[in-house]
Amino acid sequence: MDKAAPVIVKRVRKVAAGHHGGAWKVAYADFVTAMMAFFLVLWLVGVASKKEKAAISEYFKNPSAVVGRSATPSASTAGPGGAADKMLPTTDPILVPRGVGAASGTAVSRDPDADQLERRERRALEALKRDIERAIETSPALAKFKNQLLLDIITEGLRIQIVDDRNRPMFDLGEVSLKPYTLDALRQLGLMLQSRSNRVAISGHTDEAPFQAPHGYGNWELSAERANAARRALVDGGLAEAKIARVVGLAASVPFDRDDPLAPVNRRISIVVLNRASDAVAGTARAIPPGGLSTAGRVLAGR
Template sequence: MDKPAPIIVRRVRKVAGRHHGGAWKVAYADFVTAMMAFFLVMWLVGIASKEQKAAVSEYFNNPSAAEGRAIVPGGGVLGPGGASDKLVPTANALSIPGGVGPRPGDPGDARARRPQAPDAIARAAAQVEDRRRMEELRHELEAAIENSQALAPFKDQLLIDLTPEGLRIQIVDRMNRPMFDLGSSSMKDYTVEVMHELGRLLVDSPYRIALAGHTDETPFHAPRGYGNWELSSDRANAARRALLAGGLAEARVARVVGLASSVPFDQADPRAPINRRISIVVLNRATDLQADALASPGATGNAIDPVARAAPSHSATAAAPARGSLASRAAALR
């Protein structure tokens, strides 16, 4: 007799899913926060002006609270003045006060651990004082531009910043407000008025100035090979004449150059109107003395110590050029 087949009952135990603890909520909150931050940054970028963006870029290039020590601005320096014009060439930049390397008194400077020579102390003090005077002049000019009826309408075209050479004032073109006639060195009437006003503002400053003319990269050719180099030079000289008409003494002009399109303000768009500009650099004492040293006959190209130049010996004084006492000017800037 066959036995009945056994009945096998399989019981499936259902296990409830474990509680996830809400970890997904944390991840989702992080994602939402990141998206909010992203759209906030995009909104700020959209409403910021070019000068504000340049200032933010400069902060990230040099976020240190201490004053930078580079002899020339970094490659990313755009604003508000754009790239460095370098109106006064320097053959030995490292010997210029304020150049690369530790400053007197810094913890990393070996000179801070031993007595300093009197000339080094005097040079450091003169540099600090020179910087302070440039800062004061900058604030005075900014306040004067705000309060001047002639300059206030053009304050968006007047850019002021400090460079290793001194205080730079730039008058730039706008899309519908050029400074000069097209392809010409003839100034617009309002440009002449701006230059006259700047000449009156700078008349009381003891510093000399250097001027540079800039064009955009748009090709320009006139008869007899006249191009952007000649045009930028002629515009720089037109600016010089307008400053003199405003009251600036001719002896205060140290250098006038034309740089064509070689130093664009907006490197991303070489043909932008803002690249057409006039740069007026109020030279600090070290740059002024360096310019005279390089321009003097028989100059070797080595940087001259401003303190030594400011206090020459009797023999040096006798051989000094007749065009104004450089020693007295340097002493007046202390």
């Protein structure tokens, strides 16, 4: 019997092909896209005028502002008589909004006549500031407050701040009656402000020292009462009641010295000689019925 022929089984092993390394294509595509965007920006910068560049820059600094105008006030030098060399960039009691059109989303166009009127109005406020500074040097009533009277031009107009001094407070602790020398100074200011057509806004401020009295009377009520006392003194000095746009108490919500909440300069009376735009905004508060004192910095009626 013949031997059977051997059966040979040949197994073929399939091996997957090696990686072709296509990841570099993704990186290259990203690089090309970035370069395209870069050169597109260079081209746009090259064809834009200086005015357009300034408008674009202003938009990214403050998108809510009108092109070419900042909606926030800048810090200004406080002058003599404060705990800080610079006044903090606070505005009180309101900020005049300058934004974009509600429907179109485009910047509000500026009227050249309005710009000229605004410049003329600013020059008038600067002249009033110089007059008050001269009066501080010559008037016995104001000279006592030489280191406590701070003047600066802000968004709303000319701000006159009378700050407390440790050795010369405007009020006794926790009281709302003005010291005699403070009363004389405010009367002198009232006489000077009456010579201008601008209305004024008055705000009272306290430090963060807790103050509690019966029936929930605290710093809000105290600051409002002190602001109203300042209003009465200005009127006694000759300022017409009709020129009072607003009287508010802000307690310690807008500190002068943020680093020291208990600093005497935080206790102050702020009088803002309103410009035309701010006065128009303040006029919206006239619909509030008289009712005397309110809390949380709301409008006070004259008392």
